[in-house]
Amino acid sequence: MDRADVDEGQFPAGLRVLVVDDDVIVLRVLKTMLLQCRYEVTTCSQAATALALLRESKDTYHLVLSDVHMPDMDGFKLLELVGLEMDLPVIMMSADARTNIVMKGIKHGACDYLIKPVRMEELKNIWQHVVRKKWSDNNRDLENSGSFEESDRNIPNNNVNINNNTNNNSNKRVAEDAEYASSVNEDGSGGWKSSQKKKRCTVKEEEEGETESADPSSSKKPRVVWSVELHQQFVNAVNQLGIEKAVPKRILELMNVPGLTRENVASHLQKFRLYLKRLSGVTQHHPGLPNPFCGPVSTNIKTGPLGRLDFETLVASGHIPPQALAVLEEELLTQNGSKQPIREIAFGQPLVKCGPPTSLTRQFPQSNLSNITINPSLDMPPSFSNWPSNNDIAQIMHQQQQQQQQQVVGSVGSVPQPNASLNVQPSCLVIPSSQQMNNFQVSDNAILASQSQQSPSQGSGFQTGSSTLVQSPMMLPSQSLSSLQGMGSANQNFQINQGSSIIASQPSISGNSSYTTVGSVVDYNNNLISTPKNLRFGVGQIVDEGLKTMTAASNNNSFSMPGMMSGMMNSGVAVSGALMSDNNRQVRRNNLGFVGKGTCLPSRFAMDEIESPTNLPNFSQIGGGDLVNPENFGLDGQI
Amino acid sequence: MDYVNLRRQAASLRKGLFDQGYLDEQFYQLEDLQDDASPNFVEEVVTLFFRDSARLMANIDQALDKCVKDFNKLDVYMQQLKGSCTSIGASRMKTECTAFRECCRDENIEGSHSLSILNLCMRSFQKIKREHSVLRQKLESYFQLLRQAGPVECATRPNK
Numbered sequence: 001m002d003r004a005d006v007d008e009g010q011f012p013a014g015l016r017v018l019v020v021d022d023d024v025i026v027l028r029v030l031k032t033m034l035l036q037c038r039y040e041v042t043t044c045s046q047a048a049t050a051l052a053l054l055r056e057s058k059d060t061y062h063l064v065l066s067d068v069h070m071p072d073m074d075g076f077k078l079l080e081l082v083g084l085e086m087d088l089p090v091i092m093m094s095a096d097a098r099t100n101i102v103m104k105g106i107k108h109g110a111c112d113y114l115i116k117p118v119r120m121e122e123l124k125n126i127w128q129h130v131v132r133k134k135w136s137d138n139n140r141d142l143e144n145s146g147s148f149e150e151s152d153r154n155i156p157n158n159n160v161n162i163n164n165n166t167n168n169n170s171n172k173r174v175a176e177d178a179e180y181a182s183s184v185n186e187d188g189s190g191g192w193k194s195s196q197k198k199k200r201c202t203v204k205e206e207e208e209g210e211t212e213s214a215d216p217s218s219s220k221k222p223r224v225v226w227s228v229e230l231h232q233q234f235v236n237a238v239n240q241l242g243i244e245k246a247v248p249k250r251i252l253e254l255m256n257v258p259g260l261t262r263e264n265v266a267s268h269l270q271k272f273r274l275y276l277k278r279l280s281g282v283t284q285h286h287p288g289l290p291n292p293f294c295g296p297v298s299t300n301i302k303t304g305p306l307g308r309l310d311f312e313t314l315v316a317s318g319h320i321p322p323q324a325l326a327v328l329e330e331e332l333l334t335q336n337g338s339k340q341p342i343r344e345i346a347f348g349q350p351l352v353k354c355g356p357p358t359s360l361t362r363q364f365p366q367s368n369l370s371n372i373t374i375n376p377s378l379d380m381p382p383s384f385s386n387w388p389s390n391n392d393i394a395q396i397m398h399q400q401q402q403q404q405q406q407q408v409v410g411s412v413g414s415v416p417q418p419n420a421s422l423n424v425q426p427s428c429l430v431i432p433s434s435q436q437m438n439n440f441q442v443s444d445n446a447i448l449a450s451q452s453q454q455s456p457s458q459g460s461g462f463q464t465g466s467s468t469l470v471q472s473p474m475m476l477p478s479q480s481l482s483s484l485q486g487m488g489s490a491n492q493n494f495q496i497n498q499g500s501s502i503i504a505s506q507p508s509i510s511g512n513s514s515y516t517t518v519g520s521v522v523d524y525n526n527n528l529i530s531t532p533k534n535l536r537f538g539v540g541q542i543v544d545e546g547l548k549t550m551t552a553a554s555n556n557n558s559f560s561m562p563g564m565m566s567g568m569m570n571s572g573v574a575v576s577g578a579l580m581s582d583n584n585r586q587v588r589r590n591n592l593g594f595v596g597k598g599t600c601l602p603s604r605f606a607m608d609e610i611e612s613p614t615n616l617p618n619f620s621q622i623g624g625g626d627l628v629n630p631e632n633f634g635l636d637g638q639i
Numbered sequence: 640m641d642y643v644n645l646r647r648q649a650a651s652l653r654k655g656l657f658d659q660g661y662l663d664e665q666f667y668q669l670e671d672l673q674d675d676a677s678p679n680f681v682e683e684v685v686t687l688f689f690r691d692s693a694r695l696m697a698n699i700d701q702a703l704d705k706c707v708k709d710f711n712k713l714d715v716y717m718q719q720l721k722g723s724c725t726s727i728g729a730s731r732m733k734t735e736c737t738a739f740r741e742c743c744r745d746e747n748i749e750g751s752h753s754l755s756i757l758n759l760c761m762r763s764f765q766k767i768k769r770e771h772s773v774l775r776q777k778l779e780s781y782f783q784l785l786r787q788a789g790p791v792e793c794a795t796r797p798n799k
Contacts, residue, residue, distance in 0.1 A: 023719065025688050025726045032672045032680055069718060095722045117665045117725045120672070 012127030013038035016060060020050040020078065021067035021093070026116065030065065033123050047073035051081060058086045058225045062130045065114075068094035068101065076108045083109045084275045085231065087137075089129040093118055141263065224264040233257065234268060645788035652781045661774050665728030682782045688727045689775050695720045696768060703761055710743040713760065717743065720767075732770045739763040 017039050019030050027043040034041040042061070044050045047070050054061060064082055068075035079090045089111040094101065097115045105113045111129040114122055226234070237254035238246040248266035255265070656662045666681075673680040699716045702709065721736035723729075742760045 023722050023726065024691055025684060025723050028684055028687055029669065029672070029726055032677055033668075035676070036672060036674075069715075069722075095718070095725050116722060117668070117728070119668060 012124075015039040015127050015130065016062045017041050017065060017126070018050060018053060018061045018063070019043045019065045020047055020070070020075075021045065021065075022070045022072075023067070026067070026093075030118060030123070033118070033120050036120070037124050039127075046070070047075070047078045050078065054082060054086050054088070055228045058088075058227050061088060063126060064088055064090045065126070066090055066092055068092050068096060068105065076104060079105070079108045079110055080278075084271050085226065087226070087271075089133045091126060091129065224260060224268075226268055230255075230257065230260075231268075234265065234272070238269070238272070642788050645784050649781055649784035649788055652777065652784060656774075656777055656781070660730050661770075661777065663728045663730035665725065667728075669727060682785075684727055685778050685782070688723055688729070689771075689778075692720055692723055692732075692771060695723070696764075696771065699764060703757070703764060710756075710760075714740055714743045729770075729774055732767060732774060735763065735767040735770050739767060 015037075017034055019027060019034070019041060021027050021030070021043075022045050024045060027045060031041045031043050042053065044053065047066070050064070050066070054064070064078075066075050066078050066082075070078075075092055075094075079092060082088050082090050090109070091112040091114060092105040092110040093114045093116055095116040102113045111133065112126070224230075233255045234251060237251040240254055241247070241250050246269065248262045248269055251269065252260060252262050252265045657666070669681045669684055677683075695716055699713060699720070702713055702716065717736050717740050721733055721740070724733040724736060739760060742756060742763050
């Protein structure tokens with residue numbers, strides 16, 4: 001044993017490792033080995049427990065070692081969750097050495113994959129992953145800061161330098177939008193364009209400002225650790241703003257956390273969207289992929305919520321009956337959407353069949369978790385206080401989902417089938433039946449989405465526009481525009497659609513509409529048109545095609561939903577198809593941060609279309625918190 | 640003297656275990672991990688293994704008895720058992736576990752002969768049980784010898 005080596009420089013000593021494995025023998029052996037490596041070890045035999053421990057305090061551990069096959073939760077799911085929530089390096093272990101399984105691990109973002117029995121020599125090197133990740137994260141942050149500019153420049157028709165006046169940017173955007181929206185109509189979009197432009201300008205300015213202020217040159221960006229509380233604040237802010245309107249800058253303002261930069265929020269937002277997307281049912285289109293987010297809900301997670309699926313919170317707050325929670329969890333843990341087809345579709349299902357917009361539009365003004373609707377499919381009447389007709393919605397959704405499911409799936413794949421199968425309910429955010437992606441995500445989206453209603457700038461904004469969009473993906477932008485604009489609080493409402501590029505872009509999306517149902521729908525409109533840049537959420541990545549539009553479209557606002565949609569879209573929404581992809585790509589780059597954090601979440605989907613997160617240069621880091629600060633474990637010689 | 644003999648016996652028993660394939664390299668790793676901080680580490684882990692594996696095997700027994708053709712479940716159990724074997728280096732048991740899993744998989748492929756497959760699985764399981772019991776016996780003897788011979792190894796001072 002090279003204890004001497006370990007001692008030398010104290011470098012990796014003190015590394016805090018969390019080991020998760022259902023086999024007690026493995027735990028015992030690994031613990032001893034790790035202790036001999038002078039690491040600090042915590043073992044647990046259940047994934048749920050591990051998650052709880054991690055959520056309690058994200059700083060506690062530097063690294064997670066997890067088994068692949070565990071009874072209570074699939075190791076890959078845990079892997080994704082950890083990457084998503086805590087962005088810690090995760091090393092998988094298994095006696096299973098089959099290449100495809102190992103590949104799966106890599107794709108899910110594992111830093112490494114060890115074959116059991118794990119030897120001491122292998123464990124001695126695990127600290128490298130921690131360091132590597134940290135440094136590459138920092139690098140990505142840097143790159144990301146500068147990437148915005150790059151991506152902007154790369155945007156077709158855009159020769160504007162980001163640093164230039166916003167007009168240029170907006171022009172660029174508009175131009176891009178116009179590309180997508182060519183069919184839509186230029187004239188009608190005149191107003192839209194201008195509003196879009198304006199919006200873009202604003203956003204752009206914000207971005208630029210942020211980017212610049214981020215000081216890309218500072219290589220040492222402290223990494224932000226997204227603790228449970230912080231994440232909760234984030235979620236609240238997003239809820240408050242509404243999925244569509246959730247721009248990093250706004251979120252940042254709402255969160256009001258000193259030291260947190262927009263980039264941090266942006267990258268986290270991206271991850272979050274990706275997460276939502278996955279919940280919403282990416283699985284539908286990617287049957288082979290495990291539903292990573294199936295498992296966020298685990299009964300044992302007492303810490304609850306990171307805002308993701310705060311089931312616990314919901315249950316606690318009485319919104320979700322415990323039984324429902326159990327059902328949800330069970331479904332989620334089942335992993336396959338097979339039993340709950342609806343779940344898979346989740347986002348695809350238009351929340352409401354172009355139906356009662358009003359109720360839906362209500363969306364959650366408050367981002368409270370309570371607003372989240374539990375999947376209607378679960379037959380749990382969502383008791384969101386803010387939702388006027390939860391039951392109705394739930395029912396509708398349920399029905400929709402049932403019906404749509406197939407459709408959605410189909411439509412998604414088919415990309416733009418104009419209105420084909422699109423049940424597209426106005427962005428009804430289809431809450432994945434069992435997966436409540438994020439509470440507010442889903443519900444918000446759904447509500448918002450479906451309702452293009454003008455619901456007054458609810459915060460969620462996206463509904464307003466979305467509803468129109470949803471309805472007919474093909475909707476001309478003008479329509480959407482008007483609807484959007486009509487929304488009055490246009491400013492509030494989903495910015496995305498403002499002009500709607502969203503809708504316009506829809507045409508290609510047709511398929512999208514159905515699934516986007518929820519807010520995401522709206523987004524996708526935007527995405528299509530807009531700006532990849534805005535595609536914050538990682539979803540863009542996945543969805544590359546359709547989603548991009550969505551997310552991107554929303555002008556940075558679109559959030560969450562697109563993600564979801566993306567997931568769905570992935571399957572095929574070719575919404576914007578090429579156009580989007582392009583944008584999406586770019587957007588992705590920017591937004592990748594979340595995904596890119598090493599969890600490679602999107603990679604699955606994005607594999608073909610989007611560069612896998614790891615490849616993205618802009619892996620915007622969440623920040624600079626010292627999640628894994630070298631100093632923490634002796635990199636600087638002190639532990 | 641006595642201790643020396645005991646130690647010699649223990650050593651030869653141990654060597655036999657390796658030579659006959661009961662244990663593999665992983666066991667070396669375990670031994671390496673044993674140190675002053677965890678002086679009985681190997682024995683502890685082995686004890687843990689036998690306890691845990693006994694439990695798993697009871698589950699498998701039950702599943703087989705019921706003639707439930709849930710081969711997936713059996714496969715899962717066996718995977719767990721195999722994992723445990725791997726962790727301590729129980730090489731022969733591991734091999735038998737692999738064989739068992741092959742039987743299960745065969746079943747999945749040709750479901751029509753599930754009954755005969757079940758028989759095959761049962762027979763394979765018997766082998767596993769046998770290996771399990773033999774290994775346990777040998778290791779118990781080994782540790783007993785070690786314990787008896789132990790003081791000699793640890794003692795650095797002359798008899799008091």
